[in-house]
Each structure stands twice: as structure tokens, then as C-alpha cells.
Amino acid sequence: MSVYVTFDEVTKVYRTGEVTTAALNGASFAVDRGEFCVVVGPSGAGKTTILNILGGIDRCSSGSVVVDGNDIAKMNEHRLTVYRRQDVGFVFQFYNLVQNLTALENVELASEICDNPLNPREVLDAVELSHRIDNFPAQLSGGEQQRVAIARAMAKNPKLMLCDEPTGALDGATGVQILKLLQKMSLDSGMTVILITHNTAITGMAQKVIEVRNGGIESVYRNADPKRAEEVAL
Amino acid sequence: MIRTLRKVRRRELLNTPGRFIALFLITVLGSGFFAGLQSAAPSMERTADVFFRETGLPDFRLYCDQGIAIEDAQAVRALPEVADAVPAYRVDVRAAIGTASSNYAIHSLPDSHREADRARLTLTQGRLPETPDECVADAYSHIRIGDVIAVNPDNAEATLRLLSERAFTVVGLTWSADYISIDRGNTNIGNGRIANFLYVPESAFDSPYYTELNVALANDAQLSAFSDAYGERTDEASELLSRLVQNRAEDRYGKTAEEIAAQIDAGEADYANKRSQADAGLSAAQAELQESEAKLNREEERYRQYVSEFNAGKETAAANRKALEDAGNALTASGEQLAAGRAALAAGRNALGELSLQRDALTAALASATDPAAIAALTEQLGALNAQMTELSVRLDAQEGELAAGEQAFQDGSARYGESKARLESAEAQLATKESELAAFRAELDRAAEALTAGRAAYEQEYASANEALDDARKELDEGRAALNDLPVPAWTVRGREDFPGHTGFRSDADRIGRMSLLLPWFLFLVAALVCLTTMTRMVEEHRTRIGVLKALGYRRRSIMGIYQFYAWFIGLFGGVIGVSLGLLIFPRVVWNAYATMYRMGEFMPAVAPVPCAVGLLGSTVAISLATAAACRRALDSNAASLMRPQAPKPGRRVWPERIPFLWRRFTFSQKVTIRNLFRYKKRFFMTIIGVAGCTALLLTGFGLQDSVDGVVDLQYGEVSHARATLLLNHASGAAEETPLNAGSDGYDIAYAHLAAVDASAGSRNNNGLVTYLYVPEDAEALNGFLSFRERRGHKPVLFPPAGEAPAAVITERLANAMGVKAGDEIAFSPPDMKEVSVRVAGVTENYVYNYIYLTSEAYKTLFGIAPTFTSVALKSDLPEADFNDLLAELVATENVTSALPVSQLREIMDQVIANMSAVVWLIIVVASALALVVLYNLVNINITERERELATLKVLGFYRREVAAYIFRETTTLTIIGILIGLVCGVFLHNYVIASIEVNEVMFARLILPKSYGFAIAFTLGCSLLIGLLMLPRLKRIDPVGSLKSVE
């Protein structure tokens, strides 16, 4: 399997006035193409920071982040945007749907801008929301909203899917449903999925688990036989 | 705890400069515009009031048709309410400088009031007059120092009698407080308008009666002339003065009536006296005449007797004469008989002698005879002879005896004849003397008769003349009595300042500005309040969590509210003070300057109108404070826990356009988003639309104002009036009369007309101080080439009624509007010194400069019963400017032409007005743009901060920067466009309203907005939108998806 993402000695320092916080100090790891990867670690470890840098919405202070052979740390703003647009799907803990758009429109919002999108209706069908496509986010439950968010990310048909605690705000059953969806995507379309969680139970379904602690990579290991999402008990 | 709050407060001001600036600017704009514009009218009034006070403008001017005596002035002055009452002269005359004559108002400068005069007059050149033949003249004129202004001799007798001088040398030029505007007022001479004023020493007037009385009320309280208190006080004073002058009028009437009555009584007595005298004298004369007549008759009788006696004598004498003559004839005949007898006797004797000789011869022969036969024959012969001789002798002797007796008788007869002749002759002589005596008598009688006739004639004449004199005296007395019966009570007129020239105009101008400044700022105020409300709501929403925390920590409601109220009050007061100060500094002066060409009232005196300033200052503060309270209340009412939870984003909703599927389907995806968003945030929607619409409306008004003012000149002198100059003539002229204006030949064309200033009214509405002229073309047909009679809208021609129909007038639009009339309605008007007439309106014609009532000359004749005098000449020409000016100079030099007013000169004045309007226009444009900028900035600012999360999401999704910008600005642009469209509609109305508000008296501004102005208004608004967009781009760029999406706050 070819390496798709390479983090090499990445540091991230936040500077607020006199205080400097090092969110990352020399994190290095690699993820293969099509891999379902879970990032775990305690709160404040730097998980979100890693994902943001990987997703091209934040920049590292030093080090290199190579995605599909391109060092996104060295990209200018525009190329980074193109990278986000074509290659990355992002799912947030708090859904971040556009409140004023229906479920379908939220998906269309993403599919409209990329080169080879999936059919929004089909994607919504895939997340089992075809009956709610004309509902506004406020009319949907948390899980449904998160599925719309995933559908939105999926519709772009991205090479890299980044999810920041997608199940954090959901009950167990709904969370499993979401995880199932993600795993299915990864398996079906060979999409690289990187998922953050502080719920170690999820690590079981990962092909690769990256443990983060204090801004560094504590350990990276592969699961020889990843569990199916349904088997995960949240 | 308090310290922490203070820190929070301070950070609030500093950390969000965008919000702070938006609120601050809108406060400055709102309060500044409000306080500034509303102070404009009070500033105008204060300037005027200070000027009135400094120049000692009287509060009233009193007029009396029988003149004002010095005692009247004293009586008025004696009123406790009156500070001073100064009598003065004023007379309106036709006068000329060289050949150019026009109407002048000549005022007296009372010598005892030199100080006051100095205050009243502002000399621009030269000095005040010192001798009666000097004057100071109107500075707003072409008069120069050294000019001699000669009063025309054709002025009314009474007018000329008032003046002791006939010509005045100009020694100075001046402005006068009596004339606050360039309008010099109406008069009842010439064309009805005063062209210029003159001031001459009082000694130039020659009359014991003054023509006006200037009354100044005591004004210890320093009331403003524009205050209600002043109005009340002058109303009271006006009544008081009216009562006083009424009394004086009655007094004067009483006195005059008494005088006249006394005169009549004296006359009556005199008459009776004369009458009896005349009667006595006449009857004596008549008796005498009768006596002489009787005497004459007696004499006549006597004469007749004498004549008959004389005639009898004369007859006798004639008979005697006849007898005498007969006797004389008989005598002569007998004398002749005698003579014949004697001759016969003598012849007998001679025959005897011869016989004797024969006898001798016979004797001798006998003697000698020897022959007896012969002797016998001889003897026989001798014997025969002797016998013959004897017989003859006897006969002769007898004859002789007879003769002697005849002679005796003849001598007797002769003697008798002589006697009778002598007697006759003496009788005849007597008769002759008697005849001459008779002739003398006759002559005497004739003389007496003549004398009698003469006497009678003299008597007749004397009688007639005496009667006539008496009749005259009678008539005079009767007339006197009649005059006494309808002796006019002196008519006084009390005129307040509103009747002084220019004052009503100024008042209405100030009112108009006041009215305009009522509407515009409220509008801005509304937008400002909306801006504040949306901004503060947003601010509090942003602070939910913090409010929740503070609440949870146990801070009291009031303390938390205090943070925001502090913010609100700080901005409100700070912005208010700055705004009000700037507003006061800028607006009143700009407005004043716009009117400065029209009025002449000393230094500008800005007034701080307390109410607008307080409202401007506190209103904005209170508005923000209320908006803050409203925004906070909801947050504070929720409990701390729910506050600290992320706020549920405003839910999306379906909007009504979605329910029209065929329409909705046509929108692109992003358009749908935009439409939904527009409907989602209603407050912002209205704030923006009202703000942008306001901006566009203001801009359109501003640019349109320029068009309207600019347009006036082009429309009036391009499309409505085609004349290039107007000439005024000394005396009436017309095509029929001989005239030096040989039209057509020298490259110009003329049309004669009658022109007079009039007062017009319709029902209860009058022409509202508008300068109005009656214009009567000599030939309405020919005038068409000089004036276009058409309606403004649609350019439908306006026609005079055909000849023969009832007279009807064409009137100009502004006049029609002022009086609220349209075609078919009735208006009434009265030219100077003429009765008021009523006439139907035939049509309303487009016109911009001045106001006219047009009548055909036939209609004029029908209405007034006299023919109009054509003293105004419209002149049309295609000559180049220089040649045309030469032509005018040439024409003015001709005797009958008093003045020539080229249109170019009017255009110059208009351009001045326009230049001043431009300041107002730019003020409006600046305010409007500032409004648009602030509103749009605020909208975009709120949009961005509120939707940061959404934008961050878009960024994460990989939207390009321009796509993100478009996502936000499409909304702004849509709102802007909707706002612009609404604004354009409002702008048309606002423009009309503002135009009507600021229109000056002489000119109707065009109700016209050029397409380019629509373009400018749109471009400016879009420009503001674009500018804000460009300013906000960095803000979009700065949105950090990481920060924005991390959690909810």
C-alpha cells in the first residue's frame, strides 16, 4: 500500500501575547491510501490541531505535511483552497451545517464546487436520509445532522476524509450508524479516512491507530483485523 | 467585581472597532443631520432677527390716505407700548437716468435720526446725502455715483407736489434694511414693480403731511421677530394701533366736518344777504325803468300830437302854396296877356304910324297929285285911310284903356300875390322850424327809448348775473353740503412686517427649510435607530455565553446590563456631541449661503436650536440605549445555563418565493441561498433596504436638485421663452403706431405686450407672495414665436379661447399650484390702480421664471373696458452675442426705450442661484453617501461576524475567496439593488417635496430628473456598496476556520 499522508516533524505553536503554547512538537506519522485511521489521545493532546493542519485549514509552524506527494505546508492560500476543494472532506464535531439550507442543499453546497462530485441525492440516500432531504438542519436530530455533514463531505468524493469526533455529540446507536457509514465509504471507494476520537472503543475498527499525547505521537499501530463498526460498543 | 466589569467595558470599546465605528458614525450622522438641519431655519431667523434689531426695523408701518400729521406721530408715540414712531415720506415715481426710466421708491431720511439712518443703511460706496438734491441709491442696481436721477414730469400731480426737487444726484450707494431681499416690492405706477430705491433728505419733500409712520414697539424682552410671543404682541399692538388711528381718523373727520359745516353756514348767510340785496337792487331798477317807460310813452304821445299838428300846418301850407302858385300862374298868365296886349297895342300903334306915314305919303302925293282922278283916288284913298286911321285910333285908344285897366288889375293882383306869398313864406318858415323841432323831439324820444332798452338789457343782464352768482353760490353751498354728507373718514392702514417687501418671502423660505429639515433627518434617524438596534442585538448575541457566565457567577442583572448601557451611552453621547457640533457648524451655514444671494441681512448668526440639539444628542443616546435594553432583556431573561449553551442558530425556513415552483426552479443554487438569507434576517433586511433606499433617494434628490435648478435655465430660455431680451418703453406703442423699432429689417423680431404686476387669488387662496405679472400680448398669434404655451407634462399646447368667447386666462404652473386651480377654475386679480376682475382659467402653461397671467388684448378690453397699453417688447434675434449687445445699446439709446433686459443677464442671476444650490446638493450627496457607507458597512460587518461559522464552513469546504465573498456580497448587492429601486421611487417623491420646499419665489424649479442623475444615484450607491465590499474583503480573508469552527462561541 502506498503512503498517502506523511507528517514529518510537524510543530504548531500558538502565540497569544506573551504566552506561547506548543500544540504540536515534532509529530511524525504516515497514513496509507485507503486506510481507516483513528487518532486518539486525551483532551488537549493536539488531535484537532493535527486534523486541521491535514485538512489545510491551519498551517504548521514547522515540518512538512505531504499529502499525495504534495507538501501542503508549502502551498499558498489558493492552492490550499484547491486542495481542500478537491481532495478533502471534513466532518466536524458540531456538524457546522448551513442553517439556511435544506439537507439536500447543504450537500449540494459541497458537490457544486468540485470536479467529480457524487450525486447529492444518492449520497443522502446512502446515509439513509432520502426522506428528509428537504428539511432544514433545525428540523433534524443531531445524528441526522451529522449524517448530512458526512454526506456533504462524501458528496465531494474526496480522497481524504477527516472527521473530528463525529460521534461526540451523539448517542451510542447513532454514533455506530455514523461509523458504519464511514467505514463503508473507506472500504467501498478506497477513501482515506482519518477520524479523531477520545473514545478508545472506536480504535477497534481502525486499520491504523495513532495515539497522541502532549503534542507528540505516542504510538502508531495497526490492527491486524479491524472490527466492523456494528461491533463497536459506544 | 466592579473592576472586572470595568475591564470588560473597556475591552468592549476597544476590541470591536468595526462595531464601534459603525455605531459612532451613524450616531454622528443621525444627530448631526438632525440638529444641524433643524438649526438651519432658526439660524436664518436669528440672523434676520439680529439684523432687524440692529437696524431698528419698525414693527409697523402706518399709512393714511389723507396724510399723516406730526400730531398723529406724537399720539402714536405716546402709547406706552410704542418705543418710537418716526414719520417719513415715501413716494413712488417714474424717474430716469438719461433716457432709461424705471420705477423708483423715494424714501426720506429724517435729519433728526441720522444715527438710526446709518444703522438702517449700509453704504457700499460714497456718503449720505446732505442737500435736498442729493440721494443715495440702491446698491443692487446699475446706478453709479454721479448719476442724476430725474423725476419724469408725467408723474401724477399729487406725486410731483410732494417733492420739492425734480432731480437727484447720486452721492452714495447703499443696502437698506427696508429691503431685506432683492425684491423691491410692488407699486401702483408703471409696470407695477419697484426697480430701485433712493433715499433723499427729508427736505427734498414738500408737504406738511407725511406718507408713512414707522412704529417700533418697546422690546425690552428682546423677543425674536419669529417667536410666537412676538406674533401675539404684535397682534395686540396692531389692534391697539388700529384703535388709536381709528380714533384719530374720527377726530380728524369731526374737525374737518365741523370746519366745513361752519363754512357752509357762513356761506348760507352770505348767500341770503346777497340774495336780498340783489332782489332789492333789481326791483328798484325795475321801478325806475317802468317810470321812464311811462314818461317815454307820454312824450311819445305828445310828439305824435305835435306831428299831427305839424302835418295839418304843413297841409295848409301846401294848399296855400298851391293856391299861391295858382295865383302866381294866373298872374303870370295875365301878365303875359298884358304883355301880349301891349305888344298888340304897340303893333297897332306901329300900324297907325305906318298909316300915318302912308297918309303923309298920300297927302304929299295928293298935294303933289295933279290928276284929279289920281287926286280923287288919292283923296278917296286918303279919306279911306283917314277913316281907317280914325277907326284904328279909336280901337287903339280903347285898347289902351283896356290895357291900362288890365294893368291896374294886374298890379293889384301882383300886390295881393306878393302879400299872400310873404304870408305863405313865413308860414312855411314856421313849419320848417317846427319840423326841426320835431326831429329833435324825435331824436330825444329815440334816445330815451334806447336808454330804456339799454336800461332794460342792463337790468336783464344784471338780473341774470346776479342770479347766476347766486346760483353758483347756491350750488357751491349744496356741493359743500353734499361733500359734508359724504366726507371721507381718513383711512388708516396698519401694516406689520409681513407686508414689508421681502419679509413674507423670507419667512416662507425659512419655513420651507424648517419643513424640509423636519422630514429628512427623521428619515436618517429611523435608519440610525435600526442600525443601532441590529448592531446591539448582534453584540448581545455574540456575548450570550459571557452574559451567561456573569449571570452564573452571580452578577446582578443591572450590572450586566450596565456594561452594555455604558457602551450605548458612551457612543450615544460621544457621537451625539461630535455630531451635533459638526451639524451645527456645517448645515445652517451651507443653507444660509444658498439663500445669501436672495437676501441681504448682515452677518450670519448661527442659532443653536435647543430642542433639535437636545433631541439630536439625547435621542441618539436614548435610541441606542433602548436598542441595547431590548437586546439585553432577552438574553438576561434566559437562564445562565441556556445562555452558556451554544445558541441555536437562527433556523432556516422556507420562504414564499419557494412556493412558486416555476420561479424558484429558475434560480441558481446560490441565488436560492441568497433569497433565503434575505428573508431570514428581517431586521437587517429592513435596515439595509431603508438605509440604501434612503441613500439612493437622497442622492437622486441631490442630483435631481441640480437638474431641476440647471434645467430651469435651459427649459425657460430654451424651450418656453424664445425671446432674447425684453425692452420697456416710455409710452405705449404698438405695431399700428410709429416706432423706431423697425422689426425684421435689422435681424431681430419683436412682439409688443402689456405687462403689469398683479395680485391674484382664487377663493380663499392667494398667490402667496409670488411675483406675478399680467401679460397681455398685442397679438396672441404672433406671440407664439416668442413663448411656447404648453403643458409641462406631455407638452400639450395650451390655447387661448377663440375670439368671441368669454375671456379666459392662461396662467403659469407655479401660480396655479400656489392657488390650487386648474383649467376651468376661476381666478381673480387686480392690476395696479384697477378694479379686481374674475376670469376663467383656460389652461396652465409650463413656465419657470416668475409667474404670469396671460390674457389676449380682446379679453383685456372686455374685462377692463379699456385697451391695454403696450409698453413691453419681447425681442428675438439670431445675431451673434456681440452684435446683439450692440443692437440693445442702440435700442436703449432711442428715446422711447427706457430699458433693455437681455436674457443673458437673467441667466447670470440664475446661475448664481444654481451655484448656491450646488452647496446644498453636495451636502445632501455627502450625507447620503455617508449614510450608505455606514449602513452597508454595518450590514456587511454584522453579516460577517454573525455568519463567521457559515463562512468558515465554506472555507473548509474549499470555496475560493471570491466565492466566499460572493456568498456574502450577493446578499448585500441584492439588498442594495432592492434598496436602490425603492430609493429611486422614493427619490422622485422626495425630490418633488424638497424642490417644493426650497423653491425661491421668483423661480419654479423644474420637476425634472435627468437620466444621468438616476445613473449617478445608482452608481454612487453601488459604488458605496463596492467600496464597503473592498474594505471588508480583508475581514473575510481573516476569518479563521479553525477558530470559528472549534466550538460555538
Ligand SMILES: Nc1ncnc2c1ncn2[C@@H]1O[C@H](COP(=O)(O)OP(=O)(O)OP(=O)(O)O)[C@@H](O)[C@H]1O
Ligand atoms: N488557538 C489556540 N491558541 C492557543 N492555544 C491553543 C489554540 N488551539 C489549541 N491550543 C492549544 O493546543 C493544545 C492542543 O489543542 P487541540 O485542540 O489540538 O487538543 P485536542 O487534542 O483536540 O483536545 P480535545 O480532545 O479536548 O479536543 C491545547 O493545549 C490547546 O490549549
Ligand SMILES: [Mg+2]
Ligand atoms: Mg479536539
